[in-house]
Amino acid sequence: MTDKGILYRTHIDVADIYHKRYRHSDMRVALSDKESSAHFVLRMLAFCLIQDEKCELNVAHDQLQPDLYIKNEFDDVILWCDVGWPSLKKITRALHRADKVKVVTIKEHNWFDELPQKIRQNKKFYVVALNNEFIEKLISLLAIKLSWNVVIEHNRISVTVAEHFIQSDLVFLTK
Numbered sequence: 680m681t682d683k684g685i686l687y688r689t690h691i692d693v694a695d696i697y698h699k700r701y702r703h704s705d706m707r708v709a710l711s712d713k714e715s716s717a718h719f720v721l722r723m724l725a726f727c728l729i730q731d732e733k734c735e736l737n738v739a740h741d742q743l744q745p746d747l748y749i750k751n752e753f754d755d756v757i758l759w760c761d762v763g764w765p766s767l768k769k770i771t772r773a774l775h776r777a778d779k780v781k782v783v784t785i786k787e788h789n790w791f792d793e794l795p796q797k798i799r800q801n802k803k804f805y806v807v808a809l810n811n812e813f814i815e816k817l818i819s820l821l822a823i824k825l826s827w828n829v830v831i832e833h834n835r836i837s838v839t840v841a842e843h844f845i846q847s848d849l850v851f852l853t854k
Contacts, residue, residue, distance in 0.1 A: 689708050
């Protein structure tokens with residue numbers, strides 16, 4: 680069974696307990712024919728973690744652009760966010776174009792360890808990793824009408840989908 684070319688109607692409520700923020704979003708988000716379900720779920724989780732009304736999704740799925748971004752009034756990229764395992768070339772491009780670069784990835788993958796130390800220690804570069812089991816469970820619960828209740832508390836994220844409660848540690852690979 681393929682999950683390509685699906686348009687999701689999303690209803691997402693995010694409560695960030697630590698930062699005392701609440702966000703409600705209703706939007707339509709496409710899973711492109713070049714995007715995996717894991718990438719889509721990571722993209723939606725990154726959207727939840729950013730917690731900024733100015734955050735936008737890359738709807739064109741342009742590989743040279745960030746998956747999510749925040750721009751200022753002069754169209755400068757303030758935050759460049761990619762999910763998964765962006766290439767060194769894309770990270771380098773992001774570090775030159777944005778004030779802050781964030782990557783949301785899967786903890787069990789060794790992508791981060793393979794990056795040059797110069798990149799890993801860059802003060803503009805932040806990496807947050809989530810458990811693979813958490814991502815796989817959310818993939819299994821994807822539905823055309825996607826309704827998530829998300830709570831971010833300290834170093835943990837939890838998502839309630841219908842009667843399912845799933846959680847993961849937020850592992851910060853950079854400081």
